[in-house]
Amino acid sequence: MRLTRHLPLTTLTAAIAVAGQAQAQxxxxxxxxxxxxxxxxxxxxxxxxxxxxxxxxxxxxxxxxxxxxxxxxxxxxxxxxxxxxxxxxxxxxxxxxxxxxxxxxxxxxxxxxxxxxxxxxxxxxxxxxxxxxxxxxxSSMMYYRTDLFDEAGIEVPEQPSWEQVREWAGQLHDPDNEVAGICLRGKPGWGENMAFVSTLVNTFGGRWFDMEWNPELDSPEWQEAIGFYVDLLNDYGPPGASSNGFNENQALFSSGKCAIWVDATSAAGRIYNPSESQVADRLGFAQAPVAETPKGSHWLxxxxxxxxxxxxxxxxxxxxxxxxxxxxxxxxxxxxxxxxxxxxxxxxxxxxxxxxxxxAPFADFALEAMQSADPTDSTLEPSPYIGVQFVGIPEFQSIGTQVGQMVAAALTGDMTVEQALQSAQRATERTMQRAGYLD
Structure with missing residues (x-):
């Protein structure tokens, strides 16, 4: 004869309640x-x-x-x-x-x-x-090591120029002590290197497309901006810059290995936090640098x-x-x-x-950068798209990623800047033709 074990009523009720809660989750x-x-x-x-x-x-x-x-x-x-x-x-x-x-x-x-x-x-x-x-x-802005700038006698104006930044990076580049003059995004991706590169192109007077959606990636403005970027990182950047995105550069800057970093305002809280940053007490900030125009120099x-x-x-x-x-x-x-x-x-x-x-001593500064970025007017010459560091069309995700790979190839020396931008131009023209933007 088989015996049946009966649970006490209180235990049974609790088990049913637990089962009911698990079901309801x-x-x-x-x-x-x-x-x-x-x-x-x-x-x-x-x-x-x-x-x-x-x-x-x-x-x-x-x-x-x-x-x-x-x-x-x-x-x-x-x-x-x-x-x-x-x-x-x-x-x-x-x-x-x-x-x-x-x-x-x-x-x-x-x-x-x-x-x-x-x-x-x-x-x-x-x-x-x-x-x-x-x-x-x-948005984006410039961070810098105040101790290094003070030792070199460098005074940072309210609005730095990219020419000044290159000069400062050259003065402060100290690879023997593992300090790069400047850290910038190099990792390919439409939201990685191209987020930064697009703002650089903007301030050099370039744009992704003209008003008829013709790509302009082989324009003189793109050539000048990308040439400047490649030379700057190769001369004064950290080793392996083409592998560094936002997180990698933040780690480098926080550990004292960059004199200058231009990137997201959202990083400020972490690099000002002494528990996360070795340079929290030696940190200065300024507006994102400009070249030919302030338009589109900082993203949103x-x-x-x-x-x-x-x-x-x-x-x-x-x-x-x-x-x-x-x-x-x-x-x-x-x-x-x-x-x-x-x-x-x-x-x-x-x-x-x-x-x-x-x-957060940077709070009002970062807020002003966000509020002054204008996605509807981000280029020197008129453009047909909305966006500062991206183009607000569905095709941009693949275009930006492809161009980002070519810019990274120029950074590593696998292509010249001219070759990279000619390839980017042809690839983007094909994509825009297939998508029906161009005849």
Whole structure:
């Protein structure tokens, strides 16, 4: 005879409750980039899950170029692998127009949409409706080692020129002591080297396309800008510059191995943080350098969280992205990680916060850089596109990546600058013809 063991009523009730809770939990998959701000967001998973016990987070954290490739493939094929995507001001309007993103209207009142910076909000909207919520925003600026500049007797004007920067880099380049005169992005990718290179071309007076969408990559302005960039990094850059993107250069500068670095304003919090930076007490900053024109010399970007229309967990995804981009989240990071670590460039309230103002001497400067960048007027000669460091058309992702590889080849010496730009011109002409922009 088989005996049946009966659980006590209290144990049975608890088991049923646990089973019910497990059933009710929704797991959402978040695809994000391995930048420091997102790593902090991932580290606060427990805080979110405690406040939302019915939702768990599954993180996919990837290097920038890999992330973009994975997300673009997934959303274009409606693969449904992700419930939340970390994308930017380039993708949002293009993907929203195609119906790939969930509109983010009717956000809760306590989210305070009006607190979002207007330039950032506009960049993440399609037909007046947000289709992504900004996690952090940035422009670009110049960082430099004040100790090295003071020793050399160099005074930095309010608006440096690229000619001055080259001269300073030459004076301060000290490879025997592992200090490069300057660090700049060299890793190929439309959002890596070409984000910086596009602003350099802009300020040298160049543009990607004329008003009839003819590529201008072999123009004198491009030749001068890329020649300047290649010579500058080869003469005064760190070893292996063609492998360095944003994260790699940030690590070099923070460890004292660069005299000058021109890159994102969003890095300021980390390189001013003594627990993350060896040069926090020797740090100066200035506007991004200019050449022929100030137009387009500094970029405008926002990393944002969006919900693909293919996600079957829309409500849970919305709960997460409103939490991660909220004023309360910024305060949570400030209290747990320090105020220099909060995601910058998204909310007016961040810049009005006394704690942030005291911890971040660069705050107003970075905000002004973001507000003065104009994606609708970023080139000396008129251009048909919107964007400072990118061209706001679907084809640019492949064009920018291809051109970025050719610019990197010029940097490594595998091609001359002239050969690289002639190849880039031909490849871009073919792409634009296939896409119907050109006859």
């Amino acid at each position: 929704t797991e959402i998959t978040v695809g994000t980039v391995n930048n420091n701000d997102m790593v902090i967001m991932q580290s606060l998973t427990e805080a979110f899950e405690q406040a939302h016990p019915d939702i768990t987070l599954d993180w996919v954290v990837l290097e920038e170029n890999v992330l973009r490739q994975r997300l673009t493939t997934d959303i274009a094929t409606q693969g449904g692998q992700f419930d939340v995507m970390t994308i930017g001001t380039y993708e949002v309007p293009i993907w929203a127009e195609r119906g790939w993103l969930t509109p983010l209207d009717e956000l809760p009142a306590d989210y305070r949409v009006d607190d979002l910076l207007q330039t950032v909000r506009d960049g993440l909207s399609h037909e007046g409706t947000l289709h992504a919520l900004p996690f952090y925003g940035e 970007w926002s990393w944002a969280l969006a919900i693909p229309a293919s996600s079957e967990k829309q409500q849970a995804a919305r709960e997460f992205i409103t939490w991660a981009t909220s004023r309360e989240y910024i305060e949570l990071v400030g209290e747990t990680e320090g105020w220099t670590s909060v995601p910058p460039g998204t909310r007016e309230s961040t810049y009005a916060n006394e704690n942030y103002q005291q911890a």
